[in-house]
Amino acid sequence: MRVECSNCHKVFDIPDERLPKGKQIAFPCPACQESIQLDLRAESGQAGASSSQTEQRDLPKGDALKKKILRTVKNLPPMPQSVLKAREIMANPNSDFKELAELLETDQAIAARVLKLANSSYYGLSGKVSSIQHASVVLGHKALAELITMGGTASILGNTLGGYGLEAGDLWRHSLGVAFGSRIIANRKNPELSNDAFASGLIHDSGKLILDPHILERKELFHEFMANGQQSFLAAEKQILEFDHSEIASEVCKNWNIPQALTIAIRYHHYPSRSQGNQLAYIVHMADAISMMTGLGLGVDGMHYQIDDDAMEFLDLQEEDLNVIMEEVLESVQKISEQMH
Ligand SMILES: [Fe+2]
Ligand SMILES: [Fe+2]
Structure with missing residues:
Protein backbone atom coordinates (compact mmCIF):
# COMPACT_ATOMS: atom_id res chain seq x y z
CA MET A 1 0.00 0.00 0.00
CA GLN A 53 -11.74 1.81 -6.73
CA THR A 54 -15.41 1.93 -7.68
CA GLU A 55 -15.77 5.26 -5.90
CA GLN A 56 -12.73 6.59 -7.74
CA ARG A 57 -14.16 5.36 -11.05
CA ASP A 58 -17.22 7.51 -10.38
CA LEU A 59 -15.13 10.68 -10.08
CA PRO A 60 -15.47 13.08 -13.02
CA LYS A 61 -13.23 12.67 -16.09
CA GLY A 62 -12.99 14.06 -19.62
CA ASP A 63 -14.89 17.31 -20.24
CA ALA A 64 -16.57 17.26 -16.81
CA LEU A 65 -13.20 17.13 -15.06
CA LYS A 66 -11.73 19.75 -17.41
CA LYS A 67 -14.61 22.11 -16.53
CA LYS A 68 -13.98 21.52 -12.83
CA ILE A 69 -10.27 22.19 -13.30
CA LEU A 70 -10.89 25.40 -15.24
CA ARG A 71 -12.91 26.73 -12.33
CA THR A 72 -9.93 26.22 -10.01
CA VAL A 73 -7.07 27.15 -12.34
CA LYS A 74 -7.12 30.65 -10.86
CA ASN A 75 -5.94 29.10 -7.57
CA LEU A 76 -2.57 28.22 -9.06
CA PRO A 77 0.29 30.35 -7.82
CA PRO A 78 0.71 33.21 -10.31
CA MET A 79 3.73 33.43 -12.60
CA PRO A 80 5.80 36.27 -11.15
CA GLN A 81 5.67 39.41 -13.31
CA SER A 82 9.44 39.63 -13.26
CA VAL A 83 9.66 36.31 -15.14
CA LEU A 84 7.49 37.59 -17.98
CA LYS A 85 9.41 40.83 -18.03
CA ALA A 86 12.67 38.86 -18.19
CA ARG A 87 11.45 37.17 -21.36
CA GLU A 88 10.63 40.54 -22.96
CA ILE A 89 14.12 41.67 -22.15
CA MET A 90 15.65 38.52 -23.60
CA ALA A 91 13.74 39.21 -26.82
CA ASN A 92 15.00 42.77 -27.05
CA PRO A 93 18.74 43.24 -26.51
CA ASN A 94 18.32 47.03 -26.55
CA SER A 95 15.90 47.15 -23.66
CA ASP A 96 16.88 48.70 -20.41
CA PHE A 97 17.81 45.93 -18.05
CA LYS A 98 18.56 48.35 -15.25
CA GLU A 99 14.77 48.66 -15.06
CA LEU A 100 14.55 44.90 -14.57
CA ALA A 101 17.16 44.94 -11.83
CA GLU A 102 15.10 47.64 -10.10
CA LEU A 103 11.90 45.64 -10.51
CA LEU A 104 13.64 42.72 -8.86
CA GLU A 105 14.66 44.80 -5.88
CA THR A 106 10.94 44.95 -5.08
CA ASP A 107 10.55 41.16 -5.35
CA GLN A 108 12.82 40.08 -2.54
CA ALA A 109 12.09 36.35 -2.63
CA ILE A 110 13.11 36.12 -6.28
CA ALA A 111 15.99 38.55 -5.81
CA ALA A 112 17.46 36.35 -3.06
CA ARG A 113 17.19 33.26 -5.25
CA VAL A 114 18.69 35.05 -8.25
CA LEU A 115 21.69 36.03 -6.13
CA LYS A 116 22.15 32.48 -4.90
CA LEU A 117 21.98 31.15 -8.45
CA ALA A 118 24.37 33.84 -9.73
CA ASN A 119 26.85 32.69 -7.10
CA SER A 120 26.64 29.04 -8.16
CA SER A 121 29.67 27.51 -9.83
CA TYR A 122 27.69 27.35 -13.10
CA TYR A 123 28.50 31.02 -13.71
CA GLY A 124 32.05 30.64 -12.43
CA LEU A 125 31.65 33.42 -9.87
CA SER A 126 31.13 31.43 -6.69
CA GLY A 127 30.47 33.77 -3.80
CA LYS A 128 31.48 36.93 -5.65
CA VAL A 129 28.15 38.46 -6.73
CA SER A 130 26.79 40.80 -4.08
CA SER A 131 23.70 42.46 -5.63
CA ILE A 132 21.33 42.21 -8.57
CA GLN A 133 22.93 45.28 -10.17
CA HIS A 134 26.30 43.63 -9.72
CA ALA A 135 25.01 40.37 -11.28
CA SER A 136 23.66 42.28 -14.28
CA VAL A 137 26.98 44.06 -14.83
CA VAL A 138 29.18 40.96 -14.40
CA LEU A 139 27.03 38.40 -16.18
CA GLY A 140 25.28 40.52 -18.80
CA HIS A 141 21.61 41.01 -19.51
CA LYS A 142 20.94 37.65 -21.13
CA ALA A 143 22.29 35.70 -18.18
CA LEU A 144 20.39 37.92 -15.77
CA ALA A 145 17.14 37.28 -17.63
CA GLU A 146 17.85 33.55 -17.50
CA LEU A 147 18.57 33.78 -13.77
CA ILE A 148 15.28 35.56 -13.18
CA THR A 149 13.37 32.93 -15.16
CA MET A 150 14.94 30.23 -13.00
CA GLY A 151 14.60 32.14 -9.74
CA GLY A 152 10.96 32.98 -10.43
CA THR A 153 9.86 29.48 -11.34
CA ALA A 154 11.76 27.69 -8.54
CA SER A 155 8.99 28.32 -6.02
CA ILE A 156 6.17 27.36 -8.42
CA LEU A 157 7.89 24.16 -9.57
CA GLY A 158 9.58 23.34 -6.27
CA ASN A 159 6.71 21.67 -4.44
CA THR A 160 6.12 18.00 -3.76
CA LEU A 161 3.81 16.36 -6.32
CA GLY A 162 2.66 13.23 -4.51
CA GLY A 163 0.50 12.01 -7.43
CA TYR A 164 3.57 11.94 -9.69
CA GLY A 165 5.92 10.55 -7.01
CA LEU A 166 7.97 13.76 -7.12
CA GLU A 167 9.53 15.03 -3.92
CA ALA A 168 10.18 18.72 -3.21
CA GLY A 169 12.63 20.06 -5.80
CA ASP A 170 12.35 17.05 -8.15
CA LEU A 171 10.17 18.76 -10.75
CA TRP A 172 12.31 21.88 -10.60
CA ARG A 173 15.53 19.89 -11.21
CA HIS A 174 13.88 17.94 -14.04
CA SER A 175 12.59 21.22 -15.54
CA LEU A 176 16.04 22.80 -15.28
CA GLY A 177 17.44 19.77 -17.13
CA VAL A 178 14.85 20.23 -19.89
CA ALA A 179 15.59 23.98 -20.04
CA PHE A 180 19.35 23.46 -20.41
CA GLY A 181 18.86 20.55 -22.84
CA SER A 182 16.39 22.57 -24.95
CA ARG A 183 18.84 25.44 -25.19
CA ILE A 184 21.70 23.16 -26.23
CA ILE A 185 19.59 21.52 -28.95
CA ALA A 186 18.24 24.90 -30.11
CA ASN A 187 21.77 26.29 -30.37
CA ARG A 188 22.62 23.46 -32.77
CA LYS A 189 19.41 23.51 -34.79
CA ASN A 190 18.18 27.10 -34.75
CA PRO A 191 19.97 29.47 -32.34
CA GLU A 192 17.24 32.08 -32.71
CA LEU A 193 15.01 29.79 -30.67
CA SER A 194 17.44 29.34 -27.80
CA ASN A 195 15.81 31.76 -25.33
CA ASP A 196 12.29 30.49 -26.00
CA ALA A 197 13.63 26.93 -25.80
CA PHE A 198 15.07 27.60 -22.36
CA ALA A 199 11.85 29.19 -21.06
CA SER A 200 9.49 26.57 -22.51
CA GLY A 201 11.75 23.78 -21.26
CA LEU A 202 11.52 25.22 -17.79
CA ILE A 203 7.72 25.27 -17.65
CA HIS A 204 6.91 22.35 -20.01
CA ASP A 205 5.42 20.18 -17.24
CA SER A 206 3.38 22.91 -15.53
CA GLY A 207 0.20 20.94 -16.36
CA LYS A 208 1.35 18.47 -13.69
CA LEU A 209 0.82 21.16 -11.04
CA ILE A 210 -2.86 21.20 -11.96
CA LEU A 211 -3.38 17.47 -12.35
CA ASP A 212 -1.52 16.34 -9.23
CA PRO A 213 -4.42 16.63 -6.72
CA HIS A 214 -6.75 14.88 -9.18
CA ILE A 215 -4.27 12.04 -9.61
CA LEU A 216 -3.94 11.68 -5.83
CA GLU A 217 -7.73 11.53 -5.60
CA ARG A 218 -7.69 8.59 -8.06
CA LYS A 219 -4.46 6.98 -6.86
CA GLU A 220 -5.95 3.46 -6.62
CA LEU A 221 -6.88 3.62 -10.31
CA PHE A 222 -3.42 4.85 -11.29
CA HIS A 223 -1.82 2.17 -9.13
CA GLU A 224 -3.92 -0.50 -10.81
CA PHE A 225 -3.17 0.81 -14.33
CA MET A 226 0.58 0.99 -13.67
CA ALA A 227 0.76 -2.34 -11.84
CA ASN A 228 2.04 -4.44 -14.75
CA GLY A 229 4.96 -2.05 -15.31
CA GLN A 230 4.36 -1.90 -19.08
CA GLN A 231 2.54 1.40 -19.40
CA SER A 232 3.67 5.01 -19.22
CA PHE A 233 2.17 7.38 -16.68
CA LEU A 234 1.11 9.58 -19.60
CA ALA A 235 -0.98 6.66 -20.89
CA ALA A 236 -2.52 6.34 -17.41
CA GLU A 237 -3.51 10.03 -17.44
CA LYS A 238 -5.10 9.56 -20.85
CA GLN A 239 -6.96 6.40 -19.82
CA ILE A 240 -8.18 7.51 -16.39
CA LEU A 241 -8.68 11.28 -16.82
CA GLU A 242 -9.27 11.18 -20.61
CA PHE A 243 -6.65 13.90 -21.17
CA ASP A 244 -3.02 14.36 -20.17
CA HIS A 245 -0.93 17.06 -18.47
CA SER A 246 0.16 18.60 -21.78
CA GLU A 247 -3.44 19.14 -22.87
CA ILE A 248 -4.38 20.97 -19.69
CA ALA A 249 -1.13 22.99 -19.73
CA SER A 250 -2.48 25.44 -22.29
CA GLU A 251 -4.96 26.58 -19.63
CA VAL A 252 -2.10 27.15 -17.19
CA CYS A 253 -0.29 29.10 -19.91
CA LYS A 254 -3.34 31.32 -20.50
CA ASN A 255 -3.59 31.97 -16.78
CA TRP A 256 0.08 32.92 -16.66
CA ASN A 257 -0.01 35.02 -19.88
CA ILE A 258 2.58 32.74 -21.47
CA PRO A 259 3.22 33.68 -25.12
CA GLN A 260 1.83 31.54 -27.93
CA ALA A 261 5.19 30.15 -29.12
CA LEU A 262 5.90 28.64 -25.72
CA THR A 263 2.34 27.41 -25.30
CA ILE A 264 2.50 25.36 -28.52
CA ALA A 265 5.80 23.76 -27.48
CA ILE A 266 4.36 22.86 -24.09
CA ARG A 267 1.12 21.55 -25.60
CA TYR A 268 2.93 19.12 -27.92
CA HIS A 269 5.99 18.22 -25.87
CA HIS A 270 4.98 14.53 -25.68
CA TYR A 271 3.92 14.11 -29.33
CA PRO A 272 5.70 16.79 -31.40
CA SER A 273 4.74 15.15 -34.70
CA ARG A 274 1.19 16.43 -34.13
CA SER A 275 2.47 20.02 -33.94
CA GLN A 276 2.76 20.43 -37.74
CA GLY A 277 6.53 20.67 -37.61
CA ASN A 278 6.90 23.05 -34.68
CA GLN A 279 10.65 23.10 -33.96
CA LEU A 280 10.27 24.20 -30.36
CA ALA A 281 7.92 21.30 -29.63
CA TYR A 282 10.50 18.81 -31.03
CA ILE A 283 13.30 20.50 -29.10
CA VAL A 284 11.48 20.38 -25.75
CA HIS A 285 10.39 16.79 -26.42
CA MET A 286 13.95 15.62 -27.04
CA ALA A 287 15.31 17.58 -24.07
CA ASP A 288 12.58 16.03 -21.90
CA ALA A 289 13.71 12.55 -22.98
CA ILE A 290 17.36 13.45 -22.33
CA SER A 291 16.52 14.86 -18.88
CA MET A 292 14.71 11.59 -18.09
CA MET A 293 17.71 9.55 -19.33
CA THR A 294 19.99 11.41 -16.93
CA GLY A 295 17.65 10.43 -14.08
CA LEU A 296 16.52 13.98 -13.33
CA GLY A 297 13.07 14.04 -11.72
CA LEU A 298 11.97 10.60 -12.78
CA GLY A 299 9.02 10.26 -10.41
CA VAL A 300 6.60 7.54 -11.39
CA ASP A 301 6.91 8.27 -15.09
CA GLY A 302 10.60 8.04 -15.85
CA MET A 303 11.19 4.58 -17.22
CA HIS A 304 8.60 4.53 -19.96
CA TYR A 305 9.28 7.70 -21.88
CA GLN A 306 8.15 7.35 -25.50
CA ILE A 307 10.51 9.16 -27.84
CA ASP A 308 8.90 10.31 -31.07
CA ASP A 309 10.18 8.25 -34.03
CA ASP A 310 11.04 11.28 -36.17
CA ALA A 311 12.48 13.55 -33.46
CA MET A 312 16.15 12.60 -33.87
CA GLU A 313 16.04 13.06 -37.63
CA PHE A 314 13.99 16.25 -37.43
CA LEU A 315 16.57 17.77 -35.08
CA ASP A 316 19.61 16.35 -36.97
CA LEU A 317 20.75 14.48 -33.87
CA GLN A 318 22.83 11.29 -33.80
CA GLU A 319 22.95 8.74 -30.97
CA GLU A 320 26.40 9.95 -29.93
CA ASP A 321 25.13 13.53 -29.59
CA LEU A 322 22.74 12.40 -26.89
CA ASN A 323 25.55 11.32 -24.55
CA VAL A 324 27.33 14.63 -24.99
CA ILE A 325 24.13 16.61 -24.31
CA MET A 326 23.26 14.39 -21.33
CA GLU A 327 26.62 15.07 -19.70
CA GLU A 328 26.36 18.81 -20.25
CA VAL A 329 22.80 18.91 -18.91
CA LEU A 330 23.65 16.95 -15.80
CA GLU A 331 26.70 19.07 -15.05
CA SER A 332 24.73 22.30 -15.53
CA VAL A 333 21.88 21.20 -13.26
CA GLN A 334 24.28 20.04 -10.56
CA LYS A 335 26.23 23.28 -10.65
CA ILE A 336 23.20 25.53 -10.68
CA SER A 337 21.27 23.72 -7.95
CA GLU A 338 24.12 23.08 -5.50
CA GLN A 339 23.41 26.26 -3.58
CA MET A 340 19.64 25.91 -3.63
CA HIS A 341 19.24 22.88 -1.39
FE1 LIG B 1 5.53 16.10 -19.67
FE1 LIG C 1 9.00 16.48 -18.40
Missing part, protein backbone atom coordinates in the same frame (compact mmCIF):
# COMPACT_ATOMS: atom_id res chain seq x y z
CA ARG A 2 1.30 3.47 -0.85
CA VAL A 3 1.17 5.80 2.14
CA GLU A 4 1.91 9.51 2.03
CA CYS A 5 2.96 11.42 5.16
CA SER A 6 0.69 14.47 5.42
CA ASN A 7 3.52 16.43 7.06
CA CYS A 8 6.64 15.86 4.91
CA HIS A 9 4.75 14.34 1.90
CA LYS A 10 7.21 11.46 1.55
CA VAL A 11 5.55 8.42 -0.01
CA PHE A 12 6.21 4.92 1.33
CA ASP A 13 5.32 1.52 -0.04
CA ILE A 14 4.30 -0.72 2.83
CA PRO A 15 3.82 -4.44 2.06
CA ASP A 16 0.12 -5.24 2.50
CA GLU A 17 0.90 -8.30 4.65
CA ARG A 18 2.42 -6.02 7.29
CA LEU A 19 -0.79 -4.01 7.65
CA PRO A 20 -3.43 -5.28 10.10
CA LYS A 21 -6.62 -5.49 8.06
CA GLY A 22 -9.79 -3.97 9.49
CA LYS A 23 -8.04 -1.73 12.06
CA GLN A 24 -7.10 1.88 12.56
CA ILE A 25 -3.37 2.30 13.17
CA ALA A 26 -0.87 5.12 13.78
CA PHE A 27 2.91 5.03 13.44
CA PRO A 28 5.70 7.62 13.23
CA CYS A 29 6.79 8.69 9.72
CA PRO A 30 10.28 7.19 9.14
CA ALA A 31 11.40 10.49 7.60
CA CYS A 32 9.98 13.23 9.86
CA GLN A 33 8.60 11.27 12.84
CA GLU A 34 5.18 12.93 12.53
CA SER A 35 2.35 10.48 13.28
CA ILE A 36 0.82 8.81 10.20
CA GLN A 37 -2.73 7.58 10.78
CA LEU A 38 -4.18 4.82 8.64
CA ASP A 39 -7.74 3.62 8.61
CA LEU A 40 -7.67 0.10 7.20
CA ARG A 41 -11.28 -0.70 7.98
CA ALA A 42 -12.42 -0.01 4.40
CA GLU A 43 -9.42 -1.98 3.05
CA SER A 44 -10.56 -5.11 4.86
CA GLY A 45 -11.29 -7.84 2.32
CA GLN A 46 -11.65 -7.60 -1.48
CA ALA A 47 -15.06 -5.95 -1.21
CA GLY A 48 -13.60 -2.94 0.67
CA ALA A 49 -10.63 -2.48 -1.67
CA SER A 50 -12.71 -2.66 -4.81
CA SER A 51 -15.31 -0.30 -3.40
CA SER A 52 -12.67 2.43 -3.09
